[in-house]
Amino acid sequence: IRASASPRRPPGSAEGAGLSVLVTGAAGFVGTHCSLALRKRGDGVVGIDNFNSYYDPSLKKARRALLGSHGVFVVEGDINDGRLLAKLFDVVPFTHVLHLAAQAGVRYAMENPASYVHSNIAGLVSLLEACKDADPQPAVVWASSSSVYGLNDRVPFSEAHRTDRPASLYAATKKAGEEITHTYNHIYGLSVTGLRFFTVYGPWGRPDMAYFSFTRNILQGKPITVYRGRDHVDLARDFTYIDDIVRGCLASLDTAGRSTGTGGKKRGPAPYRIFNLGNTSPVTVPTLVSILERYLRVKAKRNVVEMPGNGDVPYTHANISLAREQLGYKPTTSLEMGLKKFVRWYLSYYGYNRGTHTFRNS
Ligand code: NAD
Structure with missing residues (x-):
């Protein structure tokens, strides 16, 4: 030690x-x-x-x-x-x-x-x-x-x-x-x-988080549950790489x-x-799914339901002025770029075979 x-x-x-x-x-x-x-x-x-x-x-x-x-x-x-x-x-x-x-x-x-x-x-x-x-x-x-x-x-x-x-x-x-x-x-x-x-995401991420569990379901052809807020408003998160x-x-x-x-x-x-x-640029969950579909080259089966009121909030968006001023903090990775890196890691870590739609490592 x-x-x-x-x-x-x-x-x-x-x-x-x-x-x-x-x-x-x-x-x-x-x-x-x-x-x-x-x-x-x-x-x-x-x-x-x-x-x-x-x-x-x-x-x-x-x-x-x-x-x-x-x-x-x-x-x-x-x-x-x-x-x-x-x-x-x-x-x-x-x-x-x-x-x-x-x-x-x-x-x-x-x-x-x-x-x-x-x-x-x-x-x-x-x-x-x-x-x-x-x-x-x-x-x-x-x-x-x-x-x-x-x-x-x-x-x-x-x-x-x-x-x-x-x-x-x-x-x-x-x-x-x-x-x-x-x-x-x-x-x-x-x-x-x-x-x-x-909302932190990326390679070696957490399987309980939406971007991660969506990825597996999309690849396996299983439906994903996409929550929507009241009055049909899409949920959005300030996803940070x-x-x-x-x-x-x-x-x-x-x-x-x-x-x-x-x-x-x-x-x-x-x-x-x-x-x-944070990243200072919130993205809706449907947009996140579209980006994943593009990188995974598989269409998602979306099951859109109203948010059940179990602790999620509809929207997050960071003001990072203080961190920028005192820490020199400056996020540089867009969700597009970050998800590309995540998907690359995911496919390789789980040994996904595009031909047979199977995983070498479960
Ligand atoms: P994670 O669950 O992957 O990591 C937490 C680790 O702590 C786990 O490996 C777990 O085994 C360990 N742990 C839990 N309780 C423990 C205990 N009593 N003693 C010793 N180890 C214990 O989560 P993460 O995404 O890496 O999050 C890290 C921190 O950031 C957490 O405090 C989390 O609440 C916070 N956070 C994460 C996010 C996110 O989007 N990932 C967002 C906001 C805040």
């Missing part, structure tokens, strides 16, 4: 910032990409993930293997395990924590509410406890979500907009996370940066500033920041 956490520049990599980062949720979609990017520029990375079965565990194992081949070690464990976290901080003086572990997904909360409390509330507090007790205290950068804007109808969403009307339990736990992290910043001097990601999100995360780590506490005691004020990380 110590070796993978000590900054060391692999051959051919860009100059790193010399960070030593604990990445939680490292075997997840965003965690894998961020860990690889940090490693590539020569920063030290250790991951932790509980490899839960919310979606295909074999995909998480494949990501772990990919990370391993790039020198990133992922500890299998839960962020609620305070003793394990204390041990990790004991072995490695992490300068930063990139906290991405969470129970994601909006609709799953109706079936399994406890998992949101476990990972997004109790797990967050457990992690912050370990961070505040660590010496040195790391700076914490963590994933909030655009879902905190909830039933807000002022668009584009900017960080100053109200976030007191969440539409799902997932959103409520992310909003609570913003308040919980604020108290640790205030009381213990932890440097905190919360990032409100807007993974590489843009990764750049935003790395810029947040690089500019996080120091935590000011030691051994659980605050020594002075520390930064508390929140940024939107």
Whole structure:
């Protein structure tokens, strides 16, 4: 663990910032990409993930293997395990924590509410406890979500907009996370940066997300369910490509500033920041399907139904002025370009045969 956490520049990599980062949720979609990017520029990375079965565990194992081949070690464990976290901080003086572990997904909360409390509330507090007790205290950068804007109808969403009307339990736990992290910043001097990601997509993505599950169904000739809002309005999302999100995360780590506490005691004020990380150009779900059809070269069987009111919001759109100004964040990947890369990865990862419409790897 110590070796993978000590900054060391692999051959051919860009100059790193010399960070030593604990990445939680490292075997997840965003965690894998961020860990690889940090490693590539020569920063030290250790991951932790509980490899839960919310979606295909074999995909998480494949990501772990990919990370391993790039020198990133992922500890299998839960962020609620305070003793394990204390041990990790004991072995490695992490300068930063990139906290991405969470129970994601909006609709799953109706079936399994406890998992949101476990990972997004109790797990967050457990992690912050370990961070505040660590010496040195790391700076914490963590994933909030655009879902905190909830039933807000002022668009584009900017960080100053109200976030007191969440539409799902997932959103409520992310909003609570913003308040919980604020108290640790205030009381213990932890440097905190919360990032409100807007619908992230790309290679190695999450099978529970629409663009991913649509792809499989379209290829298999199965119908896809496309939700429509009230009055026949199409849902739209500010789809943001993974590489843009990764750049935003790395810029947040690089500019996080120091935590000011030691051994659980605050020594002075520390930064508390929140940024939107989106793409600033929402696209409707039917348009997303049309782009997929073009790259997959298969027509989708669309089953259009009214949104059942299960936590989804009709529209998301990020105002990214603050991130642009303070992080130099500038998304560069259009949905067309990003989906092209996703489809290329998908076909190759699952070994799709266009002739027989079958997958070599299920
Ligand atoms: P993901 O589900 O692929 O990754 C999360 C990882 O955390 C998983 O590998 C899971 O096994 C792990 N995990 C969950 N609970 C844990 C626990 N208690 N202890 C240890 N590990 C645990 O999700 P993702 O898409 O990579 O999302 C990363 C973060 O970004 C999450 O916090 C998510 O809420 C947030 N986010 C994602 C999106 C998106 O569109 N992907 C949008 C907004 C916010």
